[in-house]
Amino acid sequence: MSAPTELPDVDPWIVDVLARLPGAQVVPYPSWGSQTFQVGGKHFGRIGEHPSGARIVTVKGDPDVNAALVGRHAAISPGYYADKRRWISIEIDDEALPRAVAVEAIETAYRLVRESLPKRVQAALG
Template structure:
């Protein structure tokens, strides 16, 4: 599948994380100017550019964990264009943010969405 040229290119480290998550896909979403991350046809994240120019990944998460991450890291904010409790946005280029925080957030988002899929869909993912 070719990707529209005006959409941000997903970083290699994100692609490597997604490759470890069975059934995850990168799906271009031109209407949002982003790349979405999906499992079983459901979004668990998206990669795009904030109006400030910062490259962000926005992911679903547990509201309490999200609040703790927002309090701990300047690079983590309530979800841009998303439910501010259940989604967070992470500035991926902020050098003060350990990459492991973003990786764990992606993995958690995937797990949350996958567990909400019908059992037959979960089983088909491996």
């Protein structure tokens, strides 16, 4: 199976969120057909497409919080092509989902991964 030739665009609102997170970067990941979000070289999220055709952001999270979000919002499902407990996928074009929920999920994913980095790497991020 060959990788898609075009990678999904990162929505301006997501770019704005990432710009507020020290050291956060968008890194193309052609073999996954996605753009990943990374801090300190570690993935905390990615934007891509679900087999249904929906555009999704898949982010890392706390398993209990993830379960609650999946139960509360139809636009959030266990992580597509990821650990179903630690990752969730968010349909970003679903207008029924408040944008703030997606923003908080991205920020939480960043925080979880940043906190797992070695202290010297965290310090270098500012």
